[in-house]
Amino acid sequence: MSTVLITGAARGLGLDFVKQYAAKGWRVHACARAPDALKGIEGDIQTHRLEVTDYEAVKALARELSGEAIDVLICNAGISGKEATVLGSIDPATWRETFEVNTLAPLMMAEAFVDHVARSKDRKLIAISSRLGSITHCNSGRYAYRASKTALNMEWKGLSSDTADKKLICVVLHPGWVQTDMGGGQATLTIEQSVPSVVKVIDGLRPADNGRFFNYDGSEIPW
């Protein structure tokens, strides 16, 4: 049986990742701050209450699951950072929070669970990043969010080298602009158009994809 662990699993993209993997017959470890929202979804789903910036809780969960092999770890939890995006309005508190959730927390997850992933069959360490983190594509503000995702990408690139002995496949993925609380109603994709496509990309990842940045449709995004 294959196993996936997903953070930020109670709504948005995370909730649909839970549904997609459960429907495929995978064991799903669904981590959320409010896991009650996951009640009633059919499948082999184990819920865990997790605030991703509570690093003692992250380590405790890793200990609790120490006997498990995790084929796919999806660091999905993230925030948009409610910053005023113009110069003159940079808010240090927003920056710190955005980096804490979007950048530091995924790395702490990766550190805590690297051996769970390494002992699995698939060995895939996935971060849900954003095209807005691509320096090549940068054309506007959103400084905190963009920079937090650029830094996340750099972390994953580093992990792709540092875990070479464990033969992990470390990949960052852009889910598209999706109609979630974060993406808003104007977004071009529905959750149903994004998440199954992202799952297909993850399914197809091979060792040669280690250290790459992919769009939800499988095309590559320049750093």
Ligand SMILES: NC(=O)c1ccc[n+]([C@@H]2O[C@H](COP(=O)([O-])OP(=O)(O)OC[C@H]3O[C@@H](n4cnc5c(N)ncnc54)[C@H](OP(=O)(O)O)[C@@H]3O)[C@@H](O)[C@H]2O)c1
């Ligand atoms: N939607 C888009 O267009 C889009 C585009 C590019 C990238 N992304 C990325 O995709 C991921 C999911 O976004 P989404 O669109 O599904 O956003 P969303 O609907 O706002 O959901 C965000 C999820 O992250 C969780 N979360 C936030 N802070 C957390 C924390 N400190 N601890 C634990 N969980 C936390 C939330 O949990 P609570 O329910 O407890 O708040 C929620 O489940 C994010 O990393 C985002 O940056 C989204």
